[in-house]
Amino acid sequence: MENNTLLATEATILFAGDSGDGIQLTGDQFTNTTALYGNDLSTFPNFPAEIRAPQGTLAGVSGFQIKFGSTEVFTPGDRCDMLVVMNAAALKANLKQLKPGGIIIANTEGFDAKNLRLARYAEGVNPLEDGSLETYKLFKIDVTRLTKATLEGSGLGTKEIDRTKNMFVLGFIYWIYNRSLDTTIRFIEQKFAKRPEIVEANIKTLKAGYNYGDTSETFMQRVEIRPAQIAPGRYRNINGNPATAMGLIAAAKKSGLNLFLGSYPITPASDILHELSKYKHFGVGTFQAEDEIAAICAAIGASFGGSLAVTTSSGPGIALKTEAIGLAIMLELPLVIVNVQRGGPSTGLPTKTEQADLLQAVYGRNGEAPLPVIAAKSPADCFFAAFEACRIAIEHRTPVFFLSDGYLANGAEPWRFPSAADLPEIKPNILNSAPAEGEKFLPYRRDEKLARPWAVPGVKGLEHRIGGLEKEHETGNISYDPENHEFMVKLRAERVEKVADYIGPQTLDQGPEKGKLLVLGWGSTYGAIKTAVKTALDEGYSVAHAHVRYIHPFPKNLESVLRNYDHVLIPEMNNGQLVRIIRDRFLIPAEGFSKIKGIPFTAEELLTKIKTLA
């Protein structure tokens, strides 16, 4: 690169425009190219809440944020260095996301009178012209005109030409970061394989955008961000929901069971249903039920029949499943309940993220009804957490809650994916023969994990009845005996606690083993906490970070980890839920730190808080 190139360690770009501007595609392409180049990265899309919001309006703005760097990257970035806007609404909606002095690249055609009006700028005001953006570095590009000029004589109609304008912008951004066009060219060739004229037009526009950087006198500073030192291996990019789906399929393969999903569509969980529906050749059966109750009940039926049964939903749907979860606890059958959390209560904020269903997962049922609860911490981690949820469900014969959220579901990061051979085997131990002559089959006799046998219909001599009524120890017969009930309640609790014998200890993510402050997180706050704690450590603060995957039961050493610090801070995207459980369990004065805005913590917010305690 020329010597006027700036060397940086990381950058955050926010692409924004109308839903129809191809923002997500542009973001995806930039992500793929950047990943191939060797940067570490993290991305987050921001879709409009309405499916078809009117063009040009604030409600219709679609965004895609990517943070990439030559060092490790754990979040899609707090605020961006560069804001790319295709129209006025995109600028208005996202300007607050731009760092002071940041770069704005604006498509001038998106700032005509009509677009300005739709974006609700005052009559006669155009932010590109009135000096209000003076403190930023503003680059105005008439993308539409330039695209038209590029494709003059191509024979394509105005509409088709217009549709390639995101390629111009992408080409220009590639120029800024000196990126190869190859990945995107290959993508275009595949995507439009049947329409060579469209392939040609898109590639031409992409290159025109790139060359525009070279030839025009934009005074744009080029930036170099070198490949990151990340663990060697083969990588792919992955979103949380597909990672969850893959974790479930992998567990089915590794246990030799067929996967059955009972589900009812709900944002932001539906993509797991969509994803799993594609994998019938893996023996994955999906059942779109009439409601969430039917969805989980069908899964219970499939589990009774010997399938790896899963049900996926989000808050309102999980609420409906509650009674059936209690049944699964009594039946002691494997079942994975996936909650991709969204803002609540009630319909709440369907397209926004929140962690407010933790207490529901741990406690939210009638009666004493414990079950294991596991949470994923990043998009790629959804794979391992889902796999682990299945392992526990199958081997311990219990329903297991797997908690994800909207942020993990839609966020993406590079993933050094495992090979099938690296994954542990899961042992379902389905009974396949009757007990010896003269011995009675006892459906509630337990093994060393305190799990009862999985006896599925079809095996001679194992005929038995199960149900939601209290059972007699070992025989599983209905029992109203007071002593037996208390015994069974405690036994069910004990067998869930027993899971702790089969999970690893709580580890520290970073920081000293003893010190002033431990930041304890769970779920999707991982990246932000990690980034904040890293900075605090660099600045010499006495702070460490631990992230709990197993929320019920906790790893056995968790208490001793907590007691190694003067303070424990628990940031959560809720009104303080894990913090209640921790205080209750360990009687320590852990401090909560809440954000309940439907958007993730920024590392900056956390850092400020950490500095008050560390």
Next chain:
Amino acid sequence: METAEKTVTPFTSKELVTDQEVRWCPGCGDYSILKQVQTVVPELGLNREEIVFISGIGCSSRFPYYMETYGMHSIHGRATAIASGLKATRPELSVWIVTGDGDSLSIGGNHFIHLLRRNFDVNVLLFNNEIYGLTKGQYSPTSEKGKITKSTPMGSVDHPFNPLAVVMGADGTFVARAMDRDPIQLRTVLKRAHQHKGTSLVEIYQNCNVFNDGAFEVFTEKSTKADETLFAEHGQPLIFGAAKDKGLILDGFQPKVVSLSEVSANDLWIHDERDRTKANMLVRMFDDPSREGHFPRPFGIFYVEDRFTYEEAYQQQLKEARDRKGEGDLDALLSGNNTWVVE
């Protein structure tokens, strides 16, 4: 699914009895139904271990505990949904659902209609006692309007469901009615229900002698049964009455009761269980027996239709996907289409 030649180990009715004490009230109609089911099941050519009884909650839903087969006593209204998941994944099993009028038509109404529309090959035994038995006597969605119960001291104001009309409306493919007090009819219907490939819905009038005694008395008592009921047999004219002297004819689209002294048996309505229009008329003969000029209440098998079952189509897709793409390869799935190497 391939049907490999299976070996059947016969078993007796006695072997279907469990070691659990039957807990229904003495005199409850459930006893008779249990007895008939235990009589019929050994005659169906099934192995005991491939039979599963799934129930919801209610007096009737205690049923699985008394059947020495696989069984699940689940939660209120959801047996249908649980059976759906089991049958989809284990199509070779013989799945029986036991449910009450409250269980299937109140709390479980949604799953009930969806089960029927999907046409899983299962047998549903709907014990209709027109009351909530287990919760000690509140009116149910099949109780007649004006019913006085604990929760309706001034009489219920609800218009009741006609269960079989609901079933026809949900495109049920086997629609039948029987009663606890007529074991022969009940056994006949149960056998046919088992043979039918698709959701077989058998509504069984069941006397709750504690909370709704005599609800079906006019249909079951010797003195009135012959005149108040009509047993529909495929290919046979619809005849009823103590002296077999009355019949039904169709006057255009209007069913009419006629005397056989005036109309010859050959001109009567001949029951055709494949005729949906006529089946709709039969299930709509739902008059209050105290009403002047009412129709007799029909029993028997009203409608049978062959339609693909959910589990067949579901399993077919799984097979087709494997045939087309080969058995899924986990490594290929994990790597996806777009990977890169970091050295």
